Amino acid sequence: MVDESMYRENILDHYKRPRNRGKLAHASCCAEGDNPFCGDEISFCIKAGKGGKLEEVKFDGHACAICVASASILSEEVSGKKLSDARACSKEKLLSLLGIDPDPTRLKCALLPLKVMKLAIYKHLGKKMSKEDEDLV
Amino acid sequence: MGRIVSFNVGKAHAHDVGQVASDVGVMVRAGHHCAQPLMEMLGEAATVRASFYIYNTEEEAGRLAKAVKRASELLG
Numbered sequence: 001m002v003d004e005s006m007y008r009e010n011i012l013d014h015y016k017r018p019r020n021r022g023k024l025a026h027a028s029c030c031a032e033g034d035n036p037f038c039g040d041e042i043s044f045c046i047k048a049g050k051g052g053k054l055e056e057v058k059f060d061g062h063a064c065a066i067c068v069a070s071a072s073i074l075s076e077e078v079s080g081k082k083l084s085d086a087r088a089c090s091k092e093k094l095l096s097l098l099g100i101d102p103d104p105t106r107l108k109c110a111l112l113p114l115k116v117m118k119l120a121i122y123k124h125l126g127k128k129m130s131k132e133d134e135d136l137v
Numbered sequence: 138m139g140r141i142v143s144f145n146v147g148k149a150h151a152h153d154v155g156q157v158a159s160d161v162g163v164m165v166r167a168g169h170h171c172a173q174p175l176m177e178m179l180g181e182a183a184t185v186r187a188s189f190y191i192y193n194t195e196e197e198a199g200r201l202a203k204a205v206k207r208a209s210e211l212l213g
Contacts, residue, residue: 006156006160007153007156007157007211007212012211012212015212036169037168038150038151038152038167038168038183039150039151039152039168039169039176039182039183040150040152041182062150062182063150064150064151064152064153065149065150065153065212066152066153106152106156109152
């Protein structure tokens with residue numbers, strides 16, 4: 001019996017039709033990251049707008065279904081939010097949006113987009129990443 | 138005699154195929170297999186690798202085949 005819990009409808013939907021995937025023209029800042037153990041490579045570009053808001057966010061890269069779905073869902077979640085709120089997005093919040101409880105290996109796939117998105121915001125703000133965010137993946 | 142085979146399933150990422158195989162109790166390796174230059178040459182991000190040995194049964198091979206089919210339907 002196949003346990004498809006990891007590949008539920010919302011994950012597959014975001015994997016097959018990722019939102020906000022592609023290049024971002026006139027980005028304020030970009031960051032990239034990878035997971036050498038599985039080969040996931042993700043980049044995030046952000047465009048900061050008026051009032052410290054995240055006007056637009058796009059991701060790109062080669063990654064597994066969990067990582068792509070996570071990046072897609074995250075991009076929808078943080079678009080239009082304040083940079084500070086987007087940067088504060090917790091792993092628990094992202095996992096609840098994904099609706100899965102991955103094992104430690106796949107957890108890295110799910111959290112890589114969060115770390116890279118945060119890195120882009122830190123870079124844009126000229127700040128050093130917190131220890132907690134550094135340890136996400 | 139042992140046999141080893143590396144493969145991919147359509148556009149599915151190797152780790153996803155490995156997860157689907159794991160869900161039916163078949164352990165495979167997925168990733169670069171410490172051969173990044175070869176992966177680059179092949180233009181693949183990663184591959185799945187299955188190895189068979191004297192203790193494996195036909196039933197287990199059948200389970201892997203079903204997992205590959207399932208991965209193709211789900212993610213390929």
